[in-house]
Amino acid sequence: MELYQMTIHELHEKLLNKEVSAKEITDSVFSRIEEVEDKVKSYLTITKDVALEQAKLADEKIAAGGKVGPLAGIPTAIKDVMCTRGVRTTCGSKILDNFIPVYTSTAVQNLFDEGIVMTGKTNMDEFAMGSSTENSGFFPTRNPWDLERVPGGSSGGSAAAVAADEAVFSLGSDTGGSIRQPAALCGIVGMKPTYGLVSRYGLVAFASSLDQIGPFTKDVTDCAIVLNHLVRHDPMDSTSVKIDRPDYKEILINDLKGVRVGVPKELMAEGIDPKVKKVVEDAIKVLADNGAIVAETSLPNLEYGLSAYYIIAPAEASSNLARFDGVRYGYRAPDPDDLMDMYMRTRTEGFGDEVKRRIMLGTYALSAGYYEAYYGKAQKVRTLIVRDFNKAFEDFDVLVSPTSPTVAFKIGEKVANPLQMYLSDICTIPVNLAGLPGISVPCGTVDGLPVGLQIIGKALGEETILRVAYSFEQNFNWSEKPKLETRD
């Protein structure tokens, strides 16, 4: 087994036993990147110099007998939506093509403080708007399981990088499913923590009341390890939650006895590919066979969730993206006639189609005469979704569903039909609206393409969903790997 194939916990043990150095691990991952990056295209920026410097620091610390945490010397990819001081941060957009942040986002800084090795910044749908990474202003990323298919999105680069072993783990952001859906489509673990658990300081804002940073990992243990170091209260984010953080790794036990698992019938209904549904039903059987108490439940207002989301998220985005005006940073159209000409041409030339669509949708939903009918009403519908979840959690510890209604689709298949693309997130969006934690774990394949099982928890219920995910992983024993080929 090559070093680049290993998990965080396997590599950490080797580092502590001085079997390998951080430099050797880093070299192994970069040799893998050189071998496969042309096919997968996970990265927008590769930061080998930064990585080698950080690996050297980790090795020095280990050699000096210093105490190092489990992330020291671990090659990590960062979604290009998080600011990294001195390293280009594009958000997948031409409008930030030349942007060099002057500070580092808290989430990334927390990992830097733990001694990670940053391999680079990963590709994404422009401003995290999309479900396929085809909306990147630069190039599409390819699914390691079938190079003609999408890796999902918007954190497609971060998901593909981990699936193709171009990083040991990565960070993504999830506004409506942008971690869980690509994790499912790429056959890895991806988690969106409770809203506010991970600081958003330095995360380029898309929809501020929904955005949340989380990890992509090769297994659930790694997910718990990364979460341990992402969860910190941050005075720089006024929505940052203050909690007594448990040790998420310590609570991982393979025990489902008495755990009450609810299956919302609306998430197993029409719209879910029958083959995907079958794989998820089999996965739920694994939970039941190991002692979980499984029953059907209902989230009656769920069908309105997608509608509410596609009003709320664009509304917030249209406000957030007003800052891109060509004045202080980013692209400015050359030789403007006057101020208005500068604004108009900068934004027209700098933004791609999907971003323009969402800005217009949001502007419309917030404009005089439509505010109450759209935005005001959508926020009330959001309350109904929250209530539905609260009611279901009176009877259940976790809820489970498919993460995505389909397996990875072909590149280009949904580009011309935005609504079809939006429907890719039908199982994940309600979780963001209610601010809940959700994790996607691989639970099998359909026609050789991975399927994800979504496990949803109560607010701040990370321990429970991690335990269920871990128990599932231990009892399901899935070990298929992508071949980085084009399938027929």
Add this chain to the structure above:
Amino acid sequence: MAISEKEVKHVAWLARLGLTDAEVQKFTRQLDVILEHAGKISELNVENVPPTSHAIPLKNVLREDKVGACLTPEDALSNAPKKEDQAFVVPRIV
């Protein structure tokens, strides 16, 4: 139709986006389909339901009024498309 070409042009103007005639047609078609789907929420009676702006409500988040680290003028201007001395340069306004 949930949205007309005229409305799309107006919204694009409000958002400072320039659209060609072909784009106006394309976006009107696409936004119409999306808004029609979004319009589903009008079926619901939510008169007595309070709105949710944040799912995890926090109140009165304050910090100590203490001077901390802040950006230097050089850092703040380091990404400016055009700058002079300690200022961003923009086209003449008045």
